[in-house]
Amino acid sequence: MTKHKDKHGGKKHHMAAGTQTLTGSGNGSSVGVASPDQENKMTQKDFEAALEPLQIELVKVQAWVQQTGAKICVVFEGRDTAGKGGVIKRLTERVSPRVFRVVALPSPTERERSQMYIQRYLPYLPAAGEITLFDRSWYNRAGVERVMGFATDEQVTDFLKQTPAVERAMISSGIILLKYWLDLDEDEQTRRLRERITDGRKTWKLSPMDLESYQRWYDYSRARDAMFAATDTTESPWYVVNAINQRRARLNCIAHFLSKIPYEELPRDEITLPARQPRGDYEESTHPFRYVPEAY
16 A cells, blocks of 8 residues: 655555455445454443543644634545544534534525535635534535436546545645545345334435445546545545444544544643622522422
8 A cells, every 4th residue: 555645754654556445345345444353342331431631632633723723624524324424523523613613504405506516615615713524525526426316427527527626725824634434234234224124213314316326336436436536646645434333433533633623632720719799688589499200
């Protein structure tokens, strides 16, 4: 596997000939990352133990971003059920939503369809002191819009040609841009979709578009391959997350994110709780409060 240094000092990974494909594919239709042993499950206890120090570091990143005015933009893409939302949830559950801002745009309006394609995404790019996490992004044009016929071949071709220049402009403006592709194989996607059908906690995740896209596995593979060929650049590389094992994928992605941000732990003043005010003439209320039943 060839590795190239990127502008942040990290490494850019490209698939080499003969790279192992994901278990269950056997057909080269998945990105070249090795599948984990499906018996090598991570317990919830082990996952939480590994996650805690990572989330402490994310709090440090937050403080550094706020103090330095850094601008970070993270793009999460991947097939349906790959686990983009799960990674984002774990990234953001211990930090401020005012700093870590999640963007998951709905289908474009008629007005937005008449705009320059990238225009609807530009207002959500980070300003100083912000981290923007895109749960799907402008790369919709290269993926779902191409496969489902929502964009013409000419529109897709133009997008793939123009996107590297747009991303270079983002980086030149001071944005740290990271792009993640969460990858899984056919068998695992099938298992997760069946869960969405049968698990009452997950039925809301299943849409007619999921079922339609499920049939078009290889159309999505072709679209992904073309997207990588055009937009996996030295300035703005794609990082592939092996997402078959969801817990490990979340940990690996967060750890990698931390490795790409040049943050430092800022000193904190020692904090002590002040004394409470005296009770004075306050008397406990006799109002008949309506308490929630303690059913648990």
